[in-house]
Amino acid sequence: MFEPTPIQAKLLKGIQNLASDDHHLIANSRTPDGPELAPTALAHLDVSRRTREELEAVAAAVGVPGSVIAYTRAAGERGHRWRPGQPLLSSEVIDRDTLLAGHRRSVWQLQQMAGIGAAIARQGSVAREGFEAFRRVMGVSWQRVGALGHVLDLTATEREYAWEPTARPWTERVAEAVGKLEPDVLTGAWRGIVETNFVTVAIPVSVLTAAGVTADDISTQLPVLPDRMVELAAAAMQPHPTLEAAFGADIGAAIEATATGTHTAPDPDDGAGPVPDRLSEHDLGHDP
16 A cells, blocks of 8 residues: 655645546536536636646656556546545555656756747847746746755755756756757747746645745755756857846846745746636645
8 A cells, every 4th residue: 555755645635636626516517408518617627637737747756656646536536535544555666766867857857948948038039928927937847846856855966966967067958959949849848838827837836835845945956046047048058148138138127127036935826817716725735
């Protein structure tokens, strides 16, 4: 039988309760005269599904077996809510090397995100709204990677290797990788970031912080703040840029106006509208 840690249990609780809420929403929204769901219900279900998928990805990243995640989701889809101590019938164990490899991929994806932001900014004027959306997603992604590193209890050597796995600086590797992207691929990657639904990526971080992961825990795992990551990536793409040379005057002003370097636990309402009622604190793994 799989015995989850307190943090794993919080994540599983969120997964099961979101699935359970979806089950009841579907059941309560349909009538004999109107079997189709209303647009508002469909929108709630879409956000809930994507949030649950993010929670499942985080749960897998901290060692919850896929069979346990699937079992928990299925229990919720049958309408059952999470009960502390409920049996999780699995003897599967995820080995540490697999978890560390996954964490290194997450760090590399974060570094590439910084490179994409720097490359787009170098192309010319960037709308303030787009850059602010990028900063929100980059910031919460940075928190997520740092939180996962804390939950994995990385050693100093493991942290350093995740950040710099080769003799080449990460900025050089990012500049090379992003420089190989065709313009339409780069633009598509940028849009994928700035059009991300912030609620779906912020909620898993909120669950981790509610489970006890602090801002200090997160910052200990990562040597460079997200805004600085973008600056360093830009510097690797052109010689000796200043921030304004790399991003333009409007971007420099945007950074100053939004308090560079300040990264606290994400507010799910930040730039994303209200969190759906069903994504309540209780549903997402917080104790009532």
